[in-house]
Amino acid sequence: MRAAKSIGIIAAAMLAVGAGAQTAVAEGPNDRIGVSGTDLGTDEIGRSSNLKHLANLDPTGVLATGLGTDIAFQDDKAFVGNYDGFSIIDIRNPKKPRTIVQVSCPGSQNDVTVSGDLLYLSTDSSRSDDSCSSTSQSATVKESWEGIKVFDISDARNPQYVTAVETACGSHTNTLVPGSGKKAGNDYIYVSSYSPRDTYPDCQTPHDLISIVKVPKSNPTRAKVIDTPNLFPDGGYPGAPGPTEIADRSATTGCHDITALPHKGLAAGACMGDGIIMDIDDPERPRVIERVQDTENFAFWHSATFNADATKVVFTDELGGGSAATCNAEVGEKRGANAIYDLSRNGALSFRSYYKIDRHQGSTENCVAHNGSIIPVAGRDLMVQSWYQGGVSVWDFTNSKKPREIAYFERGALPEGVGIGGTWSTYYYNGHIYSSDIRRGFDVLRLKDRSTKKVDKVVMDELNVQSQPRYKVR
Known part of the structure; x- marks a missing residue:
């Protein structure tokens, strides 16, 4: 599929982390x-x-100072979240994992989920915009953004940013529910978030809900929030x-x-x-x-x-x-x-x-x-x-x-x-x-x-x- 947006990422050919940072571990003192x-x-x-x-x-490159977070897997690759973005790692030989690419896209958590050619990335910190070059910005500012970013990973060496969906209180974690039957062809992303404040325009109390993002896999640019069900009517x-x-x-x-x-x-x-x-x-x-x-x-x-x-x-x-x-x-x-x-x-x-x-x-x-x-x-x-x-x-x-x-x-x-x-x-x-x-x-x-x-x-x-x-x- 073709990506709708491009972002500044470091290409695999420019990374020195593949061989230099990999350490085989031998028993010793x-x-x-x-x-x-x-x-x-x-x-x-x-x-x-x-x-x-x-x-x-070892942590290296553009993700060297970020905190490592969640992992998803597909075929012989691991997708590893980091507060500064995510990496794709070749695990065909588990004794010699090799970094394929690192994507710089700062945002708290950056939990990852993969589905076919798509990767979903959670952003749970208030940012100046939805780009991967955004900066931190107070959640009290209405224009601030946090939520789900969607990437095309069909070319593992060159992931492309497709679109983003803002969700209430951001996305601390995300859960994939694949569509089936009449809903086949869609991914449903359950977005978990919390910590509302009355001073946050996009994260108001009470916040007894999750956000459901529907992603048509054939056209992920149409991804959107379709519902915010209240799971706790009594608070x-x-x-x-x-x-x-x-x-x-x-x-x-x-x-x-x-x-x-x-x-x-x-x-x-x-x-x-x-x-x-x-x-x-x-x-x-x-x-x-x-x-x-x-x-x-x-x-x-x-x-x-x-x-x-x-x-x-x-x-x-x-x-x-x-x-x-x-x-x-x-x-x-x-x-x-x-x-x-x-x-x-x-x-x-x-x-x-x-x-x-x-x-x-x-x-x-x-x-x-x-x-x-x-x-x-x-x-x-x-x-x-x-x-x-x-x-x-x-x-x-x-x-x-x-x-x-x-x-x-x-x-x-x-x-x-x-x-x-x-x-x-x-x-x-x-x-x-x-x-x-x-x-x-x-x-x-x-x-x-x-x-x-x-x-x-x-x-x-x-x-x-x-x-x-x-x-x-x-």
Whole structure:
């Protein structure tokens, strides 16, 4: 397809990051099996014996100073978000990932989703306009912009900016719901956003909604918001003080993240103060069918993940907003954790247990439950997940009342004063685990465990974790 706009991007031929920044990882004195948490020094790696670190791509080029964020996959490529834009990485040889191109397009979050020849990029910071050369501008200015940008990625070496769609309160995250039946040929993007203020012309209170962007794939320049359904007619959870300042329980003012399960016609939403299940059989008219709250331990409902057969949902609590040190004995095992719910056939949720890494981190290490994905193994419920400076955790929740960690990978604490760091998102894709580290770039891991013996036979050609596919597990 032809792009409607052009943007200033750095072409692949001009990048030196492909070979120079790629580092194959060999075991050495800094690779400490069985060591974790506060026992690790700054440049040391701790891991379980069944999770090997294969490669790392250091941050370089136009994205060197931006924060690494989310990942999407298509064929043999990874698309990695960054506060300064996004990159496309060749992962044909997972031991030697290679940067194909970097796109400079600053904006907070820059979460990515891919669909065929299109890439959807979330902008959740108020900008002077919708271009990739925009500058920061106050949300109190009516002309300021934030929302969804659409790129044509049919030529991975030369992505082209197609169009942009402004959405209320921006786009913190975005979720793809592919159209089917009479709606085939359209993508529906559920845009999650929050934090309204009466002084923001385009982000007014109350904000109990999501934005639905419809994208005709044959003509994406016609993308537009078709509805802003109110998911919380009663205003949602009103919020409450917690046991400490970082543990205040957030009021619901929109959603942080939504994960769709298109083949089941379901979606799970993590909406600050509420966890919800939606019927999305008609993607243009999502309908809330279940809602739960945790007024004792959850501070901020952050994200949701279905297991493979949609009998369970894992919700995460981003206690402290991702910048606090919460993986310690003082905070405990029930706050800043995952909550595991059983899901009935009619969409009812029943709480079963919490899961939190027990590898205690230091007082300067931001650590809390964050983004992860299912590892598709027959008869088991396995998930790989990021915990910021707590690293990567692979855990088993087959018994939803007794979850347990089966593998881990983490780095020692960043030097004091550097700020937040650690792994933002960690996902399983075609036999390997890929991680986007906020400060340290792109990591490739390999899990070798008895429980995942046949997982390599599950072949994926595209993965957007917030749009979970139907896995043909073996």
